[in-house]
Amino acid sequence: MFVPNRIQVKSVFNMTAKEGRKRSISCLVAVGNGNGAAGFALGKAADRQTALRKRYNDHTIYHDINSTFKRTTLLMKKQHKSYGLHCHRAVITICKLIGVEDMYAKVEGSVNLLNITRALFTGLANQETHQSLAEKKQLHVVEFQPERGPLPLIVATPKKGVRPDPEPEEEIPNTRLNWDDVRAAQGMKRSVWAGVKRTI
Numbered sequence: 671m672f673v674p675n676r677i678q679v680k681s682v683f684n685m686t687a688k689e690g691r692k693r694s695i696s697c698l699v700a701v702g703n704g705n706g707a708a709g710f711a712l713g714k715a716a717d718r719q720t721a722l723r724k725r726y727n728d729h730t731i732y733h734d735i736n737s738t739f740k741r742t743t744l745l746m747k748k749q750h751k752s753y754g755l756h757c758h759r760a761v762i763t764i765c766k767l768i769g770v771e772d773m774y775a776k777v778e779g780s781v782n783l784l785n786i787t788r789a790l791f792t793g794l795a796n797q798e799t800h801q802s803l804a805e806k807k808q809l810h811v812v813e814f815q816p817e818r819g820p821l822p823l824i825v826a827t828p829k830k831g832v833r834p835d836p837e838p839e840e841e842i843p844n845t846r847l848n849w850d851d852v853r854a855a856q857g858m859k860r861s862v863w864a865g866v867k868r869t870i
Contacts, residue, residue, distance in 0.1 A: 672702065673703070673704070673767060674699055675763050677698040677700055677764070678696075678697070678783040679695065679697045679698075682696045696712065696713045698712050698713075699712075700787065701767065702766075703769075704767065704768070706768060706769055710764070712784060729770070730773055731748045731773060731794070732798065733798070734747045735794075735797055736793075737792050739785050739789040739792060740780065740782075740785050741779045741780040741785070742786055742789050743777070744776075744786060744789040744790055745775065745848070746773060746774070746790075748772075748773065750772065750816075751772060752772065755772070756774045756775070757773060757775035760783050760790075761786065764790055768794070800826035807828075807837065807841075808832060808833040809833065810826070810832060811826040811827075812825065813825050
């Protein structure tokens with residue numbers, strides 16, 4: 671059963687020569703079944719998109735996603751079970767409609783709700799499953815979990831077998847690091863002046 675939810679309702683005014691300020695209503699609505707199928711529509715526009723994606727372990731996304739639409743960038747990170755949704759309010763509403771329970775998302779740039787919604791649906795539609803990544807690279811896909819320590823967990827294996835030679839250097843993606851995460855992992859998140867007390 672699909673459940674609809676309004677993301678945004680706003681008044682829009684258009685100046686015309688005959689009628690002056692003409693008022694209309696713009697409504698952004700998302701709909702989902704809580705099991706991976708969702709879509710959204712804006713007012714009377716014919717702009718509809720649908721995303722049908724499986725969720726990883728039925729609670730989160732497959733991998734971290736950076737999605738950009740116009741001036742809005744949405745950084746989505748997969749999280750462990752029972753982490754919850756730490757996101758923008760529009761992202762929380764849509765994730766509940768889709769069925770994603772655990773995810774962290776940060777909005778950078780414009781906070782236009784339509785742009786956030788489009789960036790979220792674009793990112794979810796472009797995410798790659800572990801099995802398709804293993805088939806494309808012909809390598810095992812492993813995951814490191816904190817509760818398992820240094821032991822990797824194999825999440826996908828290619829059906830045709832693993833290639834004998836390592837991955838060429840030009841195929842390794844040059845991903846940009848989020849320096850806030852790097853500083854936090856190395857214990858440098860706090861200011862160097864945080865422990866200094868004023869003695870005047």
